[in-house]
């Protein structure tokens with residue numbers, strides 16, 4: 001999946017929205033005509049809704065998962 005800047009003057013695909021679609025969401029694994037044109041406002045709303053489902057990992061969790069550990073050097077204390 002890819003989100004690109006829309007080069008065409010197309011209306012937002014979201015029902016009831018009359019803005020120009022600034023962005024295009026490309027679903028590469030599906031059919032070509034399943035691409036979605038979306039305006040910045042709708043993209044933001046989509047992002048907010050997604051964030052309720054998919055919680056981003058905190059930097060601390062990412063560091064721990066990658067094997068990085070904060071080790072205090074006791075010899076210097």
Ligand SMILES: [Zn+2]
Nearest residue numbers: 012017039042
């Ligand atoms: Zn829209």
